[in-house]
Each structure stands twice: as structure tokens, then as C-alpha cells.
Amino acid sequence: MDTTSIKNLFKLKTIPIEPKQEQLPKTEIDSADESLEENRKRSYHELGYRDSSRTSGNHSTLFICLDSVYSKFxxxxxxxxxxxxxxxxxxxxxxxxxxAEIKALTVSQETKEELLKKKNSEIESHQHTIDTLTGEILDLPRNPEKYNVKATRGASAKFVIGLILLIPITLYLGTFYISTSYSAFFKSFDAKSTVIQSVLDANAWIKAWNDGFIEAAFVTLIPFVFLGLGFLIHMFGENKTKANYVKLGLLFIITFIFDCILAYEIESKLYDLNRTFDSPPFNLTIAFTKIQFWGIIFAGFIVYIIWGLVFDFVMKEHREKDKIRSEQEIRQKKVISLSEKINALKKEIEEITANIGNSKELIIKTYGRIEELQNIIDGVIIPTKDYKSYASEYVQGWITFIGEKIAVSRTEKQTMIDSCIEVYNTNLETVGANSDNQNLVYLSSL
Incomplete structure (x- = not known):
């Protein structure tokens, strides 16, 4: 077998694989470089031929020789x-x-750390404001003037006392006007009835219901008329204007006249009950001379005025109390708003903290990669793709000697060649220059 046929038999097939490392830029090789490359390949071919001649083409020796060839390369x-x-x-x-990536990550991390400090400072400020507002909410009822709130201290106590007084007075007015209105408009008097029994009938409301729905509705609702008049007095009294003062005067006159009508009707019935043939007809002049007439008026009208004054006092105290409550509610809303801001800031802090952790982890990994790259730069890069080419020349020289100089049968010669090729492939696997990774680089420390 001639040299050309042996070379064709051993010719390597290059498998194109996408390179895992960034490929170097291609440059034109001048004729001098081509000559140098050819000479280098020729020297490896000749070295293989020479080493094969010394060992008679022994494939076991080839394995050791390829290690020496790799060291030479x-x-x-x-x-x-x-x-x-x-x-x-x-x-x-x-x-x-x-x-550059580490510098950018470091700047970003420092920015996030500053932002984190700012967020924590905002939380501390909001929490301090919440503590202050909470203290003000508790202190407002005791010292409203301290917070420029125009309200009287102890308004709650006055309000409660006024309310306690207002309830029984209201019940009194209800009882009084139910009895007097029933006596004035629906009750029939008899000779056995006393003045007190005629004016204040304990069963007036029950009797009104027995008499009919209209009577019952009238005596039941009439106290609310007087309570409504008292409420209007309070409302008109809030705005100190001449028109309101006139309205107040008219309300008092109307109430007084209504009480006079009730007293007149009752007194008229009592007068008719005791009237003789010589008695003159009942009129206002006679009514004004009766003590019970004025007693009925003042028992209703004076108490009605007292009720109006107490009601006005209670409403004013309630207003004072509302001022404090309003200020408390304003502060409470601020507390809620600040609490929501704190919760939002805490979520932002969690995200920023997570980002800082990721940045630190990425910086550590990048430093590790830089160290790996520095090791590569400080070491020697052995291009296994090139080594494969020169090792191929060496083995071809080795096999050429076997084909030309070893005097054995063709079958034995082919067996030797196959063994050498197997050793060659094993060597490529050992140094990382197999066909699957032919575009990778092999690193060797200096």
C-alpha cells in the first residue's frame, strides 16, 4: 500500500459544530505564514515516520509517543x-x-441601598407622626385649647347631665299636653271632678283610644308639636340675626296662645259645671281672674321654655363635643392613611431588599467569572483543533512507515493500522480534542 492510499484511508472528517467560545476574527495569512504552517506539519509527519521506524510501528508505543507529541505541541x-x-x-x-458590569451593578446596589435608607427614614417619620397623633386623640377631650380647638373642656359631662335632665322634662311635657289636650277638647266634666282631676287625667291616653282613632292620634301627636316648636327655637337661636329674633318672638307668642286656649277650654268647662242662673257668660276677663287658668298656662308654657333652654344647652354641648370628635376623626384618618403608607413602604422595602440580594449574588458570580477569565488569560490556551491537525500528521507519518517498511501480510498490516488509529482516537479523547469538541480550547496553566 503506497503513502497516498494510506493517507486517504486515515483522512479525518471535520464535523462542523457551533462554537461554544467566541470565535476569533479571521485574518488573511500571507505566504510566509502558509510556508511556516506547512513546514510545521511536515515536521510532525516526519517525526511520526521516524518514531515509527524506531519502534517498528508498535501501537502501544504510539500511545506514549502521542503524549510526547502533545507536550511538544x-x-x-x-x-x-x-x-x-x-x-x-x-x-x-x-x-x-x-x-464594567460589576461597576454598573455596584452603582445600582448603592443607589438601592440609599433608597432603602430613605424608605426606612420615611417609615420612622410616619410612625413618629402616628404616635404623636394617637397622643393628641387621647389628650384632645382634656386640653382642646392646646390644639387650637375652640371647645369647652368637660363638654361630655355637661352633655350627659343636660341629657339626663332633658329626658324627664320631655316625658313631663308629653304627659301634660296629652292630659290637657284631652281635657280641653274631648273630656266631659262632672260635678265630682276636682280641678286637678279635670286637668290631669291619669287615663287620658287610654280614654282617647277608647273614644276613637282621631282622638287618640290628636292627643298622642300634640306633644310633638310643642317639641318641634322648641327645636325651632334652638335652630333660630343659633344665628343671631334680627329676622331670627323676630321668629323666636313669634314662636313664643304662638306657644303661649296655644297654652291659653287649652287653659281657657278647661276653665270654661269647669265654669259651666258650677254656673248658676245669675252667673255671667264665661269670657277672657273671667278667665284671667282664675288661678287655675294661669296655673295651666305656666305648668305647660314655663316648662316648655325650660325644655327649650335645656335642649339648646344640650345641643350646644353636643356641638362642642362634636368639635373634639371631629378633630379626633381628622387625626384618626391621618393615622389610617399613614399606616397604609407604611405598609406600602414595607412592601417596597421587601422588593428593594430582594433586588439588593440578587445584585450581590450576581456580583459574586461575576467576580467568580472574572477570576476564571483571569486564570485563562494567565494560562496558555491550547487550541485542540490545531493539535488534532498536527497529531493527525504525526500518526499519518507513523502509518506511512508501517505501510512502506513493515514486511507483514496485508491483513496484519491493516490490523496494525487500525490499532494505531484507535490509539490516536483515544489520545484525542484524553486531551479533549475529540470531534464533538473540536472548536473548544484546552487550558493549561503556565
Missing amino acids: QNEEKEMVEKQKKLKESYVNEQKNRE
Whole structure:
């Protein structure tokens, strides 16, 4: 078998694989470089031929010789400064990019840490404001003037006392006007009835219901007329204007006249009950001379005025109390709003803290990558793709000797060649130059 046929038999097939490392930029190789490359390949071919002649093409010895060839190739690559520089260029660029990335991450982290301090400061400020407002809410009823609130201290106590007085007076007016209105308009007097029994009938409301719905509704609702008049007195008294004073005067006159009508009707019935043939007809002149007439008026009208004054006092105290409550509610709403802001800030702080943690983790990983890149830059890059080419030349020289000089049968010669190829492939696997990773680089420390 001639040399050409052996070379064709051993010719390697290159499998194109997408490179995992950034490929170096291609440059034109001048004729001098081509000549140097050819000479280098020729030297490996001749070295293989020579070593094979010394060992009679023994494939076991080939394994040791290939280790020596790899060491030779490694030493040669170390001496090629410009080639090493080009091989390391992508790693240098990546290292610079990683360093720039760390600077950006560091700036971003510092910014986030400043923002975190600001958020925590805002929370402390809001919490301090909440504590202050809570203290003011508790202190407002005792010292309203301290907070420029125009309200009287102890308004709540006065309000309660006034309300306690207002309830029985209201019940009294209801009882009085139910009895007097029933006596004045619906009750029939008899000779056995006393003045008190005629005016205040304990069963007036029950009797009115027995007499009919109209009578019952009249005596039931008439007290609310007087209470409504008292409420209007309070409302008109809030605004100190001449028109309101006139309205107040008219309300008092109307109430007084209504009480006079009730007293007149009752007194008229009592007068008719005791009237003789010589008695003159009952009129206002006679009514004004009767003590019970004025007693009925003052028992209703004076108490009605007292009720109006107490009601006005209670409403004023309630207003004072409302001022304090209003200020408390304003502060309470601020507390709620600030609490919501604090919760929102806490969520933002959690997100910022998580981002800072991610940034720190990424910085650590980037520093690790920079260290790896520095190790690559400080070491020697052995291009296994190139080694495969030179090792192929060496083995071809080795096999050429077997084909030309070993005097054995063709079958034995082919067996030797196959064994050598197997050793060659094993060596490529050992140094990481197998066909699957032919575009990767093999690193070796200096």
C-alpha cells in the first residue's frame, strides 16, 4: 500500500459544530505564514515516520509517543506570543465587559441601598407622626385649647347631665299636653271632678283610644308639636340675626296662645259645671281672674321654655363635643392613611431588599467569572483543533512507515493500522480534542 492510499484511508472528517467560545476574527495569512504552517506539519509527519521506524510501528508505543507529541505541541504554543494574544482576546474583552458590569451593578446596589435608607427614614417619620397623633386623640377631650380647638373642656359631662335632665322634662311635657289636650277638647266634666282631676287625667291616653282613632292620634301627636316648636327655637337661636329674633318672638307668642286656649277650654268647662242662673257668660276677663287658668298656662308654657333652654344647652354641648370628635376623626384618618403608607413602604422595602440580594449574588458570580477569565488569560490556551491537525500528521507519518517498511501480510498490516488509529482516537479523547469538541480550547496553566 503506497503513502497516498494510506493517507486517504486515515483522512479525518471535520464535523462542523457551533462554537461554544467566541470565535476569533479571521485574518488573511500571507505566504510566509502558509510556508511556516506547512513546514510545521511536515515536521510532525516526519517525526511520526521516524518514531515509527524506531519502534517498528508498535501501537502501544504510539500511545506514549502521542503524549510526547502533545507536550511538544503545548510547548510550541506557549512560545507563540501573538497567537496566544489573539486566542485570549475574546476572554480579555469578556473580562472588561464583566468588570464594567460589576461597576454598573455596584452603582445600582448603592443607589438601592440609599433608597432603602430613605424608605426606612420615611417609615420612622410616619410612625413618629402616628404616635404623636394617637397622643393628641387621647389628650384632645382634656386640653382642646392646646390644639387650637375652640371647645369647652368637660363638654361630655355637661352633655350627659343636660341629657339626663332633658329626658324627664320631655316625658313631663308629653304627659301634660296629652292630659290637657284631652281635657280641653274631648273630656266631659262632672260635678265630682276636682280641678286637678279635670286637668290631669291619669287615663287620658287610654280614654282617647277608647273614644276613637282621631282622638287618640290628636292627643298622642300634640306633644310633638310643642317639641318641634322648641327645636325651632334652638335652630333660630343659633344665628343671631334680627329676622331670627323676630321668629323666636313669634314662636313664643304662638306657644303661649296655644297654652291659653287649652287653659281657657278647661276653665270654661269647669265654669259651666258650677254656673248658676245669675252667673255671667264665661269670657277672657273671667278667665284671667282664675288661678287655675294661669296655673295651666305656666305648668305647660314655663316648662316648655325650660325644655327649650335645656335642649339648646344640650345641643350646644353636643356641638362642642362634636368639635373634639371631629378633630379626633381628622387625626384618626391621618393615622389610617399613614399606616397604609407604611405598609406600602414595607412592601417596597421587601422588593428593594430582594433586588439588593440578587445584585450581590450576581456580583459574586461575576467576580467568580472574572477570576476564571483571569486564570485563562494567565494560562496558555491550547487550541485542540490545531493539535488534532498536527497529531493527525504525526500518526499519518507513523502509518506511512508501517505501510512502506513493515514486511507483514496485508491483513496484519491493516490490523496494525487500525490499532494505531484507535490509539490516536483515544489520545484525542484524553486531551479533549475529540470531534464533538473540536472548536473548544484546552487550558493549561503556565
